[in-house]
Amino acid sequence: MNGAHDLGGMHGLGPINPEPEREEPTFHAEWEKRALGLTLTAGWLGQWNIDISRFARERQHPVEYLSNSYYENWLTGLETLLVEHGVVSPEELKQAKAIDPTPEELTAKCAPASAVQGILSSGGPCDMATDDRQEFQIGDKIKVLQLNPTGHTRVPRYIRGHEGIITDYYGSFIFPDENAQGNKIGQHLYNVSFDGNQLWGDGNDTTIHVDLWQNYMELA
Incomplete structure (x- = not known):
């Protein structure tokens, strides 16, 4: 869902001022x-x-x-x-x-x-086989679908509609969108890189890597 938890790329919330990782306590209370x-x-x-x-x-x-x-x-x-x-x-x-x-x-x-x-x-293993065909290979150019699900999803808003490159393939794992509805199915999982200039505008010379399930993408 497009809720308050998905803040990537949003404006007006002030600067990010995280505690230094080596100094941050595991629990604050x-x-x-x-x-x-x-x-x-x-x-x-x-x-x-x-x-x-x-x-x-x-x-x-x-x-x-x-x-x-x-x-x-x-x-x-x-x-x-x-x-x-x-x-x-x-x-x-x-x-x-x-x-x-x-x-x-x-x-x-x-x-x-x-x-x-x-x-x-x-731990809790989350790998799961699927009969679905692996649609993408490393090096493929993909486009993230412009999705607006009302339930749980793992595809952040700031990459929807943008193009990226498949950089790794992990295998098939439980698809969280369906799992959140009580339906346990496997789906192919990839790592995708995105150009920061495309996501945030010129002057953002960074590369963003996001793990994405196959159902979130199509070939560009």
Whole structure:
């Protein structure tokens, strides 16, 4: 969706002033650790996937999204998912305590503390085979489709309608746009380079690399 989360190339938001990477703490407050832990733990319940989780954050009201910090957006998205999937009720969320017993099928999926490190270190594979034909080869000139999806997508607005060059092919992976709707399918994934002058105007002599799924592009 064209929401407040997709800010690449937008004007009027002030200069970017990031903290130096070597000085930036992993967390800026103790509660952020809990927000991350709660999000990962709730994900193990199997009621949603990573792209559904991302879309829950993205579909906030733009003012709320931009007013929140990074982990405030994570926490807001988690609260949305917990209620929408019936894990907690709105009243339980409001009171910050359980009112009804947790269904056994959910408690059975809770991982013991001793298993957490192993689960996190194993990661979550996202490669997936597809029967679709590989349409592009390294060196091909492509054009990004002018898409305006209402759901989750991984194609940023600032490259839509622009031409680029295929620089790498990774194989086939879960297509996030469909995964966010609960449909798990594989799609070819590429790295594409774009000329900064084409994206931002003359005087931007940079090269931008973006990972793009096949469904986002056509041959130029």
